[in-house]
Amino acid sequence: MSDHYVAYVGSYTRGESKGLHILDFCPETLEFKLREVFEINNPSFVHLSYDQKFLYCNCDEGVASFKILKDGSLVLINKANVNGLRPCYLSTDRENRFLVTAGYHDGKLTVLRLLEDGSIGGVTDEVFMKGLGSVAGRNYRCHVNCALFTPDEQYLLAVDLGMDQVKIYEFDWATGKITLHDILRCELESGPKHMIFSADGKYAYLTHEDKNYVTKYAYEPEHAVFKKLQSISTLPDHYEGVNSAITLKLSEDGTHLFVTNSGHNSVAIFKIDPQTQLLERVCVLPTSGDYPRDIIVVPGRDSFVCANQESNSLTCFDVNYQGRYIAMAAAPVPIICPTSIKIKKL
16 A cells, blocks of 8 residues: 655635645655645745644735644644745744745844744844845845754755845744855855755755856855865756746755756756766656646655646656656646645654
């Protein structure tokens, strides 16, 4: 008998979309079955706590916390204000002590305390980023797109697309306060978007929305130093259309990197050389959907699922790494305006 999972899909609540979709998911068949929709305004980003007991999402009121029941159903715990506009990204530490949020519209980084029952407490620190950005289309403003802890959780990172920077803050675990430590400066007008770390914490990957490439860094935790190893395009050669390189995920074994291209409507897959750690582009192929916003790598098989925002669908693909191609492995799943997806094993 195959393992059973539950999938949580966030969305913009446009038209008939009501909020957070809860689906049963079978990795063996790549079958999704909608169970229910929890009505909440614009839960465009969903995050699971590391112990997978709680789910957190953004919403028009700020942020919301849910208890995950044994069958995967959700019970709302509470909502909390972030003292700003609705954030676009959120994450937690491993022991679920703090929730951090990134604000695109107001350029704000917010730290909130979490309580033992998973509920969201008050704001412990907050920073409105200041400075003139480099891209006129972004109104020359700060836009924080991603906030996460470093693997050793001594520092908090804020990816600022508007300023082409990753700000590095020292984190005080007793107070929840942050102090600016350093700034990782990216290429001007590159638009850094999302960052993740390798499982061993030695490397970081950063997408650049405006110039459509991914950068790999070696990470030295003692002083939070990032050493650039490589930047490589997420697009096929000679493509000149509009695109944004957005979400990135690593394969289960850490040997491949996936990046969504929203505009070109494709996924770029890279092989990671185990000796040099450099990326080699395996393929850039269509997701059979419009504006892929998020992706999950399916556990136990060489497959992934893509959330396509503008075509209202989830699409599932098998990956042939040696053949350098992907193949649709199941019928598209209709979901209105999907923007974020996470799965949990039951």
